[in-house]
Amino acid sequence: MTSLAQVRRFRVAVWTVIASEALLFSGLFGLYWSYRDEYPRAFDAGVRIDIAWMGGVNTFVLLTSSFAIAWAVHAMRHARTRVVARCLVAVLLLGGVFLALKIAEWTVHISEGVVPGGAYYTGPWNGRGSSLFFTLYYFMTGLHALHVIAGMVLIAWVALRVRARTLTGDDPHALELVALYWHFVDAIWVFLWPMFYLMRA
Amino acid sequence: MTTHSLPTGRAIVLTYVLVVVLAAASWIAASLGTGTGLALAIAAVKTIAIALVFMELIASPASDRVIAVIAVLFVALMCAGLLGDVAFR
Numbered sequence: 241m242t243s244l245a246q247v248r249r250f251r252v253a254v255w256t257v258i259a260s261e262a263l264l265f266s267g268l269f270g271l272y273w274s275y276r277d278e279y280p281r282a283f284d285a286g287v288r289i290d291i292a293w294m295g296g297v298n299t300f301v302l303l304t305s306s307f308a309i310a311w312a313v314h315a316m317r318h319a320r321t322r323v324v325a326r327c328l329v330a331v332l333l334l335g336g337v338f339l340a341l342k343i344a345e346w347t348v349h350i351s352e353g354v355v356p357g358g359a360y361y362t363g364p365w366n367g368r369g370s371s372l373f374f375t376l377y378y379f380m381t382g383l384h385a386l387h388v389i390a391g392m393v394l395i396a397w398v399a400l401r402v403r404a405r406t407l408t409g410d411d412p413h414a415l416e417l418v419a420l421y422w423h424f425v426d427a428i429w430v431f432l433w434p435m436f437y438l439m440r441a
Numbered sequence: 442m443t444t445h446s447l448p449t450g451r452a453i454v455l456t457y458v459l460v461v462v463l464a465a466a467s468w469i470a471a472s473l474g475t476g477t478g479l480a481l482a483i484a485a486v487k488t489i490a491i492a493l494v495f496m497e498l499i500a501s502p503a504s505d506r507v508i509a510v511i512a513v514l515f516v517a518l519m520c521a522g523l524l525g526d527v528a529f530r
Contacts, residue, residue, distance in 0.1 A: 307454075
């Protein structure tokens with residue numbers, strides 16, 4: 241059983257990680273806005289090239305996964321282990337759907353010649369602005385996808401502990417902390433979605 | 442943690458409905474060409490809802506809230522610097 245003092249320390253540690261990650265992403269958001277101001281037409285064209293329905297579906301997928309893990313935490317506190325297990329499996333499946341759509345979108349872009357490096361081709365707006373937009377697109381969505389993968393590994397670990405009954409309603413803190421991280425990953429996507437899929441002039 | 446008043450199941454469900462409705466509104470507004478400001482404002486509201494209810498900041502100890510608030514303040518400071526740079530180029 242984890243003591244209350246230990247739980248407090250772990251929570252502060254996870255919140256500190258989240259704060260650091262928020263600052264990392266905010267630096268990248270800053271780069272995006274700075275270059276968007278400099279190349280507004282190229283960034284507008286970049287948003288139009290991105291596949292809107294995939295970004296939209298992925299948003300609803302991540303929001304639903306966030307709800308599922310919040311519900312898992314709620315169920316864990318009421319010792320409803322079977323519900324917890326189902327919710328965690330749902331989160332893992334939704335995370336898998338998110339990554340599959342992301343890979344599919346990247347594959348479409350790459351097959352159309354929108355690739356990192358010097359070979360970007362983005363139609364009439366081809367040039368430095370488009371290159372910057374897609375460099376940021378690949379880097380930021382890629383970094384976010386790595387966070388999704390890390391979150392899925394942590395959730396799988398928690399799910400295994402629930403199955404082995406080493407994580408129970410009496411000591412739900414590992415699940416609470418992993419859920420915190422997963423919600424943060426969701427919150428980052430909430431901002432990436434409009435930046436790369438919605439904001440057309 | 443468990444000594445505080447945690448979000449109820451009803452609050453969790455209502456928050457989910459809220460963020461889904463906001464996401465749909467954001468998508469529809471973008472398709473109507475409402476510009477960048479509204480999409481960002483909706484994203485901020487969604488994030489606040491997620492932080493308060495799903496991340497349980499509303500029921501968290503002061504230590505967690507202080508870290509979250511300081512992170513937001515630093516992000517705001519950086520955004521202000523950035524906007525200043527863009528505005529006076």
